Amino acid sequence: MAVITYLDAISQGLRDEMRRDENVIVLGEDIAVFGGAFKVTRGFLEEFGADRVIDTPISESGFTGAACGAAVEGLRPVVEFQFADFIACAFDQIVNYAAKNYYRWGIPMPVVFRGPSGGGFRGGPYHSQNPEAWFTHVPGLKVVQPATPYDAKGLLVAAIRDNNPVIYLEHKHLYRRIKEEVPEDDYVVPIGVAEVKREGSDLTIVTYGAMVHESLAVAERLSREGAECEVVDLRSLSPLDRDAFLTSVRKTGRALVVHEAHLTGGFGGEVAAIIAEQAFDALDAPVTRVAALDVPSPFAAQLEDAMLPTEEKIYTAARDVLEY
Numbered sequence: 520m521a522v523i524t525y526l527d528a529i530s531q532g533l534r535d536e537m538r539r540d541e542n543v544i545v546l547g548e549d550i551a552v553f554g555g556a557f558k559v560t561r562g563f564l565e566e567f568g569a570d571r572v573i574d575t576p577i578s579e580s581g582f583t584g585a586a587c588g589a590a591v592e593g594l595r596p597v598v599e600f601q602f603a604d605f606i607a608c609a610f611d612q613i614v615n616y617a618a619k620n621y622y623r624w625g626i627p628m629p630v631v632f633r634g635p636s637g638g639g640f641r642g643g644p645y646h647s648q649n650p651e652a653w654f655t656h657v658p659g660l661k662v663v664q665p666a667t668p669y670d671a672k673g674l675l676v677a678a679i680r681d682n683n684p685v686i687y688l689e690h691k692h693l694y695r696r697i698k699e700e701v702p703e704d705d706y707v708v709p710i711g712v713a714e715v716k717r718e719g720s721d722l723t724i725v726t727y728g729a730m731v732h733e734s735l736a737v738a739e740r741l742s743r744e745g746a747e748c749e750v751v752d753l754r755s756l757s758p759l760d761r762d763a764f765l766t767s768v769r770k771t772g773r774a775l776v777v778h779e780a781h782l783t784g785g786f787g788g789e790v791a792a793i794i795a796e797q798a799f800d801a802l803d804a805p806v807t808r809v810a811a812l813d814v815p816s817p818f819a820a821q822l823e824d825a826m827l828p829t830e831e832k833i834y835t836a837a838r839d840v841l842e843y
Contacts, residue, residue, distance in 0.1 A: 525667070539684070545560060582598065651780060664727050677707045719748040721766065774791075776790045776791050
């Protein structure tokens with residue numbers, strides 16, 4: 520197995536599926552000639568041609584609607600939003616058409632919406648958002664957010680093969696920072712299945728996306744101090760693997776929920792509510808959340824660091840839960 524980056528894993532998964540199934544097409548802004556804003560689709564135009572690698576006008580609502588129409592006709596489109604923030608422009612097409620298509624007509628909607636999300640790279644308020652909670656509220660949509668190259672490839676393959684619309688959020692700050700061995704052979708990471716990234720007995724940290732790595736760093740730090748944290752990576756937010764984190768919380772008796780999105784209305788509130796409702800009798804401390812402050816993402820490095828849930832903030836919260 521080759522050691523590749525998170526970005527290369529996404530590119531590899533997409534390329535493999537396009538080679539395997541001629542019905543898979545990609546479309547979005549600057550993805551063909553330019554190879555995408557982050558170069559995920561570099562070389563795709565030369566290999567697959569302009570009929571399958573489609574540069575679109577700057578109209579998210581337009582090319583998202585076109586992708587939905589193509590999916591109804593039997594193609595399997597993968598839409599790239601240049602930044603996840605811009606998915607808001609296509610909200611109606613995703614929420615009121617793609618999500619409800621099968622329920623209303625019984626017609627599959629095999630389309631993937633890729634959104635480079637997250638902060639940490641000083642992109643400011645229009646290029647740093649984490650919009651997952653907008654879509655987990657909508658029946659008919661699947662929402663995934665991988666944290667590792669292995670999961671990034673496997674979840675993308677699963678999303679492309681799924682007959683439902685899938686919101687696939689890839690954290691752009693992980694693109695070239697995270698590397699690991701990834702099989703070149705065909706494999707799938709099932710949507711709706713969480714994974715315990717680290718075993719522990721004293722505290723459960725439930726997280727996903729970029730915060731998996733921050734949480735693992737905190738777990739290693741606390742281990743040196745005598746406390747063992749279990750880190751559960753949700754991977755899929757909708758459908759949600761409740762059993763995975765509830766089993767962990769019942770084992771450890773303590774829960775810390777961590778995500779990069781804003782605290783208020785963030786997906787962590789749903790996880791915390793499930794734990795409070797279904798594992799209350801196992802808790803030795805209140806369920807605690809760590810998330811971004813409820814402010815737009817600043818450009819300035821010091822301000823963005825103050826806004827984001829850093830390793831130090833997660834560590835402090837974890838210590839508080841352990842010492843309760």
